[in-house]
Amino acid sequence: MSVQPRLAARFKSLQGNSSLIGLMPIITLAVLVLVMTIGTPRFFTLSNMTGMMEQGSTLLVMGLGETFVILLGSIDLSIAALAALVTIIAAMLLPTLGYGAFVVAALCGAAAGAITGLVHTKARIPSFVASLGALGVWTGVAFTISKATPITVSQVNTHYLTWVNGTTFGIPNVIFIAMASLAACYILSEYTPFGRYVKAIGAGEKAATISGVGIEKYKTLAFTICAALAGLSGILLSARMSGGSARMADGFQMRAIAVVILGGTAISGGVGGPLRTFVGVLIVMVLDVGMNMVGVNAWFQQAIYGAIIIGAVALTIDRSRMSIIK
């Protein structure tokens, strides 16, 4: 027996204990927090926790959207590019439209997702390709309309940003926004036909079709919701950075996928949900802090997250469901 099947067999036996696999993200988080707490007594303090949550809010909102698309068994590679485009739209429109700029920006995000979804379903293009193409388009548009220059929100308009940047009861508003998104996505996933159908499509598209589920409708809807949340995360970014730039969401795409997978949503679709993504975000936030303390520089952190995604998929993917892996 060569090494490869032996490894696969070991992964399989790991999965055999499915409750263990389901708990792994939580266990990982607990271990990380424990290590950090022992290593740095200041880690487990209220202000540090709040700071981490504040940092993670934008990522959580983006990851929640990606969760629905991955639950379908698809992938959206364009959401960070879209979020960057939205930062520009919001920053450019803010002087003239005020709060309306956020509404327009969010609608642009949702519309962009609907387009990606329709290209994927109507033209029957794999989501990987459709969203990769969209990534190119949104990035190109973002650079063009911003003339490749960052746009800054002028001092007179910063009061429009307090709903994101301010605090309530001492807690940053952005945390409330992220938590509200989490709650909404949880309800969407667990208590609506949309959530049920998304999981059914991810777990068995053929059977769902034969049972009369409108596959194209719900897929398009999932991409739209994903993009709307990407739009919201763009708005949050724009407010926190007081501006817009085509490079503002650099690095977010991989992290958004990482939090979904680290949380335990299966890349093959059907299993997972928003709460898991929340756990994934917490893991990434703790890892961020940890890596900074150990002295891993910000550039190399990307490499580590890349490796972590592959590792997490290797551990959790159910190979018995895929006879051929392309």
Place this chain on the structure above:
Amino acid sequence: MPEAVLEVRNVSKSFPGVKALDQVSFEVRKHEIVGLVGENGAGKSTLLKILIGAYQPDEGELLVGGESVRPRSVKEASEFGLAMVFQEQSLLSNLTVRENIFLGNEEPFIRYGVIDWKKMDQAARVQLAKVEMDLDPSTYTDTLSFASRQMVELARVMTLEDRTSRHPIIILDEPTTVLESGEIDLLFQRLKSLKERASIIFVSHHLDEILAITDRVYVFKDGKNVAERPTNETNVSELHRLMVGRELKGEYYREGKQTTPRDDVVLSIESLTKKGSYYDIDIDLHFGEIIGLAGVLGSGREEVCRTVAGIVVPDKGIVRIDGQKLPFGRPADAIKAGIGYVPQDRGNEGLIIFLSIGPNITLPNLAKVIRSGFLDHKREKNLAVEWINRLAIKTPGPNALCLNLSGGNQQKVVLAKWLASKVKVLVLDHPTRGIDVGAKEDVYELVRALAQQGIAVLLMSDTLDETIGLSNIVLTMKDGRVTQRIPALAGSKPRPLDLIEHMM
């Protein structure tokens, strides 16, 4: 008696809920063609898959040339001289004949890291000569006829001779299904001359072919090897009796509970045509009626059923349900009209095995468990429990994934899904495939109960016995047309042979 080159001793293999092979023993001798016959589900394919290393037996052993072996992959099996010509052909159509013949075995032709095509051509010609084929080895296989491709497959399998020192044992699984009669004669001629070099296991549904080509026959039934006969000492009717071998036929299919259909039509199919599949189909299905469609592969019966289920779009014709025209091509429309489809491919199309029973049952009618816009999980669970009790579904609990249920219990979940949707018409596409005898009887019982309630059934079965036993009327189909309508009243059922003459 020639020596045995392959011996199978007391092999058993179980799948969840089904014992596919039960203490099976058989042997293949040098230079002989052995026939395997049995109904679908008798265990033939499981045995073949064990021989080529695709499945591992739970118990028992395989002996090749007297040595105990346990192939774990197709490649390992080929090293023991065992190879199969697949039912769905396995040639790669984007490659040439020579590349297909030596696929995975290119090393002898590689010089300085590249393939020496001339050398491979020569070697390919040698292989093709073994099956008496004169063919340019650089031809792409997608340009060949089905029969020629089959010969190329045989030629490929015969490379075993050069790769191992073992006596080649070639497995042919339903090789004649798609051949014309002239091509079948040619295949038989080639197989007879291949006997000089190899032994052959020949699987077919066509008993006359078995009698024409084999030296010995084994009959399989319900996972057991029930008989062995020298071919020249048996005949079609004896083999058929051994294969089916049921005495209490009427009770088995609950004939006593067969009801007379109502007078009003629920589903009418009017001159339905899809070129290449079926032509001018007219069927009136009454409330409470069970119509069985009988026909061989290519008769078009499956496509007719999948059209009614909203999957296949016909070229012309109308389907009416309760007088309303049915829109084609969307299962959702068929479901809305009251048609439920129990597909053949239970694991992929019938249900979502990674979901539990409740979500599978509510998939077509989620509205049932929605309260003020939100899913009511408790209600869904109650519904699941209700159906688990009503259909006696054996499950660890209502939250167990369907993955963990046996085939028969999975099929009950599929049926529950449609019964909970209050369908008027059920299309049953091989409803008892791969489920054990007890579960089959549960399904028969259920079908009778449904007919009693007025639900109409369009049935396609694996076996003619099942079709005849369950139906009120059997429609035979051949080459896409309905050839005969044969009443099957309780107590005066037609015989399988009465149907076969209209199917062939």
